[in-house]
Structures are given as structure tokens and as C-alpha cells.
Amino acid sequence: MTEKLYYNDSYISDFYANIVAVENIDNSRALILDKTAFFPEGGGQSADTGYIGEAFIYDVQEKDGIIYHLTKSTDFPSVNTVAHCVLDAEKRFSKMQSHSGEHIVSGIAHSCFDAENVGFHMDGTLMTVDFDKPLSKEQLNIIEEKANACVYRNEKINTFILTAEEAAKYSYRSKLDFTGEVRLVEIENTDLCACCAPHLKSTGEIGIIKILSSASHRGGVRITLICGKTAFNDYSEKHNSTMNISAQLCSKHDKTAEAVAKLIETNSSLKYEFSARQKILLEIIASAIKPDNIICEFYNKLTMDDIREICNSAKDKCGMICIILSGNDENGYAYCIYSESEKLMSVMEAFKNTFGASGGGRGNMLQGKVKAGKSQIMNFFTELKV
Numbered sequence: 107m108t109e110k111l112y113y114n115d116s117y118i119s120d121f122y123a124n125i126v127a128v129e130n131i132d133n134s135r136a137l138i139l140d141k142t143a144f145f146p147e148g149g150g151q152s153a154d155t156g157y158i159g160e161a162f163i164y165d166v167q168e169k170d171g172i173i174y175h176l177t178k179s180t181d182f183p184s185v186n187t188v189a190h191c192v193l194d195a196e197k198r199f200s201k202m203q204s205h206s207g208e209h210i211v212s213g214i215a216h217s218c219f220d221a222e223n224v225g226f227h228m229d230g231t232l233m234t235v236d237f238d239k240p241l242s243k244e245q246l247n248i249i250e251e252k253a254n255a256c257v258y259r260n261e262k263i264n265t266f267i268l269t270a271e272e273a274a275k276y277s278y279r280s281k282l283d284f285t286g287e288v289r290l291v292e293i294e295n296t297d298l299c300a301c302c303a304p305h306l307k308s309t310g311e312i313g314i315i316k317i318l319s320s321a322s323h324r325g326g327v328r329i330t331l332i333c334g335k336t337a338f339n340d341y342s343e344k345h346n347s348t349m350n351i352s353a354q355l356c357s358k359h360d361k362t363a364e365a366v367a368k369l370i371e372t373n374s375s376l377k378y379e380f381s382a383r384q385k386i387l388l389e390i391i392a393s394a395i396k397p398d399n400i401i402c403e404f405y406n407k408l409t410m411d412d413i414r415e416i417c418n419s420a421k422d423k424c425g426m427i428c429i430i431l432s433g434n435d436e437n438g439y440a441y442c443i444y445s446e447s448e449k450l451m452s453v454m455e456a457f458k459n460t461f462g463a464s465g466g467g468r469g470n471m472l473q474g475k476v477k478a479g480k481s482q483i484m485n486f487f488t489e490l491k492v
Contacts, residue, residue, distance in 0.1 A: 355369065
């Protein structure tokens with residue numbers, strides 16, 4: 107059994123421990139210590155990282171009370187020697203901010219709305235929490251406000267280990283049924299929950315709790331949550347982004363949303379105006395096409411919708427086939443073909459076989475793309491005309 111130093115003091119990041127054994131697990135070496143401050147992956151929280159001697163510890167796992175410190179390095183202290191161990195204190199503290207903040211949010215959701223935490227995952231310092239019932243935006247706002255009020259009050263966070271019989275006397279949140287010892291984390295006046303992870307000493311150390319988003323999930327809701335320095339960094343980034351946007355829109359930073367809404371409205375109006383003028387332009391282009399048995403016209407920088415519109419307007423001028431193309435010899439052409447002739451499909455098949463053209467459609471109108479030169483395409487339809 108490995109002594110868990112983080113149970114007694116979650117702020118330990120520098121300690122000495124004896125190397126009890128070294129095992130090979132897959133392509134890694136697993137160092138076993140008599141005691142450790144490294145938290146192994148568990149309860150939705152990722153493991154601590156750091157160093158044992160010169161060996162970088164990239165993962166920590168626990169099995170049957172033994173904690174395995176995984177490293178790819180071969181440069182580590184030998185068995186039965188005392189090693190200097192240092193974990194990444196900044197990451198540990200950030201995770202404690204996040205996990206303690208999650209307990210507050212889950213406790214308030216439970217007490218205020220009878221919502222149970224049924225899933226928790228921490229990816230770095232970004233967390234997702236699953237509740238077993240839907241929570242409205244208004245309810246989540248209440249939870250967030252009460253959670254930050256708990257931070258402002260700087261409530262104490264206590265941890266203690268009880269037997270299953272002793273723990274049965276308390277009403278606490280838990281996803282598991284315990285038969286042995288139970289480690290409880292108490293956030294005074296807010297929450298009592300079974301948990302194996304390191305936590306802060308008081309809620310004031312969390313700093314900020316922010317619910318970023320929510321989405322329906324398995325009959326309940328999944329929220330995305332950030333806390334502490336991660337929440338501060340997120341605010342700073344978004345604040346800078348808002349200031350940049352307001353400067354570009356020449357608006358006050360607290361009026362950015364209104365300025366963006368006005369920009370969208372103006373853009374929508376311009377799109378409508380452009381569409382109307384584009385339609386007139388396409389009608390003028392189509393009207394300039396001279397009647398012929400086979401019409402083959404080339405344009406540049408027109409969309410597929412544009413050439414389809416021209417083809418549709420000019421179709422009555424053709425005796426057999428009307429093909430409208432847009433593009434260039436280097437990049438190829440988009441095309442639209444119209445014909446009421448029963449020979450359309452055979453012409454299309456020959457067109458594809460000759461140039462490797464792609465496309466299809468229904469009825470009398472087909473469209474697609476072809477990688478060929480303008481002169482080659484014109485010769486193809488000139489020969490058809492002959």
C-alpha cells in the first residue's frame with residue numbers, strides 16, 4: 107500500500123520517498139514509492155505530472171492500493187533508495203481550483219433543484235458535469251451566482267475519512283455505495299460529497315466559477331465549467347477580443363453586441379440588394395445571347411447558381427443544346443447544360459468520356475465541373491453542330 111500524502115496535505119509538491127519497486131508496464135517503467143503526493147487518475151480527474159529524480163512522470167495510476175508512477179525515462183533512482191520527488195504544483199493547484207469549484211456547483215444544483223451529478227470529467231482544467239435532469243438557463247444562472255457567493259464568503263473546505271458505518275450517519279453526495287472507508291469533502295454551508303481527489307483549504311482560493319455552456323444530455327443536461335485562473339484567463343482573452351471588435355466597429359466596448367447586430371442587419375440588406383442587382387445583370391447577359399441550334403457561352407467568376415440562371419433564361423433560344431460555363435483553362439469550368447432533346451444523355455456521356463467531366467442532374471438540366479481548355483470544349487460542341 108502506498109501512503110497518500112495528498113490526503114493529509116494537498117499542497118505538498120516537493121517530497122522525498124523510498125523507491126519500493128520498479129515494474130514494466132507496456133513501454134513504460136512504473137515506479138512504486140512507499141509514499142506519494144502524486145494524485146493518480148480517478149474520479150474524473152487526470153493524474154499529476156512531475157519528476158522523480160530526473161525521470162519525468164507523465165501519468166499516475168492506482169491499482170489495489172498501489173500507486174504506479176509511469177515514466178518513459180530509464181534515468182531514475184534505483185530500488186531501495188530515497189528519491190527527490192517534485193510534482194507540477196501550478197497544474198495541481200489549478201486542478202484543485204477546478205475540482206473544488208465543481209463540488210460547489212454540484213452541491214448547489216443538488217440542494218436548490220434536486221439535480222444529481224451523474225458524470226464528471228476534467229480535461230486539463232476544462233470540466234464537463236452531467237446532471238440527471240434538465241436545468242434551464244435561469245436555473246444555471248442561479249447556480250452560478252450562488253457558487254460565486256460561496257467563493258466570496260471564503261468557506262472552509264474540510265476532508266475526513268470515516269468508516270462506512272460512521273459515514274452512514276451523514277447525508278452526502280456519492281455515485282458509489284461504500285463498504286469500507288469513505289473520504290468525505292465538506293464545503294461548509296454548501297456541500298458534503300465523497301471524493302478521493304485533493305482539494306483547497308477554502309473556497310476563496312477558487313477565485314472565479316463560470317459556467318460556459320449547457321446542452322441536453324441523456325435526459326438531463328451537460329454543463330461546461332471553468333474555475334480559478336483558467337476562468338480569469340478565459341475572461342481576459344474574451345475581454346481583449348471584445349475590445350478589438352468594438353474598436354473595429356467604432357463602438358463603445360459595452361455596446362459591441364448592438365454594433366454587431368447593426369452590422370449583420372446592414373450586411374443582410376446589402377446581400378438582398380446585391381442579389382437583386384445580380385439577377386438583373388444575369389438577365390442582361392442572357393438577353394445578349396444569340397439564338398442558335400447549339401449555344402456554348404463562357405464566362406468568368408460566376409457561381410453555379412449564376413450559370414444555371416443564365417442557362418434557364420437562354421434555354422428557349424437553343425435548338426438542341428444550351429451549355430453555359432464559368433471558369434478558366436487553368437482551374438477548369440463549372441457548367442450547366444439544358445436540352446429538351448432526347449440526345450441530351452448521350453451528349454452528356456460523350457462529354458464525360460472525352461474530358462472526364464463530373465456532374466449530373468435530373469430532367470432536362472444537368473450540371474457539373476470539367477477540367478479542359480476553352481478551345482477543346484468549343485471544338486467538341488462545334489463538331490456536334492456539324
